[in-house]
Amino acid sequence: MNLGPHADFIVASYALTLFVVAALIAWVVLDYAAQRRVLGDLEARGITRRSRRTEG
């Protein structure tokens, strides 16, 4: 595949997009793991949400 004389601009565009999308995905995955961990810690200490208490 020949990207011609402006290959640098094309490669930079794809690299930047890949970087931003990868950063978004990493942020979402790491944030989910962090929230699950904190929720697990709180529940292990016997803290429950009001909604669960009223359901029971």
Place this chain on the structure above:
Amino acid sequence: MAVIDLANPTRFLALVNRLLPWLWATTAILFVVGIYRALGAPDDYQQGATVKIMFLHVPSAWLGMFGWSVMSLAALGTLVWRHPLADVAGKAAAPLGAAFTFICLVTGSLWGRPTWGTYWVWDARLTSMLVLLLLYLGVLALYWTAEDPGRGARAAAILSLVGAVNLPIIKFSVDWWNTLHQPASIFRMGGSTIDPSILVPLFIMAGAFTLLFVTLHLAVMRNEILRRRVRTMQLMQAQALAEAGA
């Protein structure tokens, strides 16, 4: 499950947990096909190989505007019905819309240098997209700096509705003003002016980007619901400790 049931965060979470693996997989497949077709597309007769940047730039531009549309609809849910999931949806769309607007601006700039001879001009289309990015940053600042999350959400919702005025300005800027940015070439009266060998990969990439946005949006909404649960439980824990100490 009725649609109204999704207004319940617990049921919404259950549905999202079931949907997300399928959405991630479909998004990945669509990107593989889209990038394969995009890189294999012929050079444009005027732009040459730089037309390959359009497969990133155009979907990002659409999603930058789509993200703000989602926020505006969510703002109605926050201000009119005061539904917590509406605020979650609006808050989740803001960083995603900002990221895609940023990609649109930078890839457009990288396309402009070899094509127009400049990275930037204060053209109506480019400037209105930059204003969109600044509006996104404003909404994010409101969410991140408000001491009271409820007041921050209402302020962000008002800014989302006011900022929606910018969407038709972006769309019609190339018609209303004499701009360096080319006029509409995909969705226009009389049909697209783009050859199918480029238009088809562009639509596949647009589908892949849109599915990525939807997938990320649901995932960020899930995280935000969990974060609010954590906050509620931490407040309850603090309250219990205060009562035990009193």
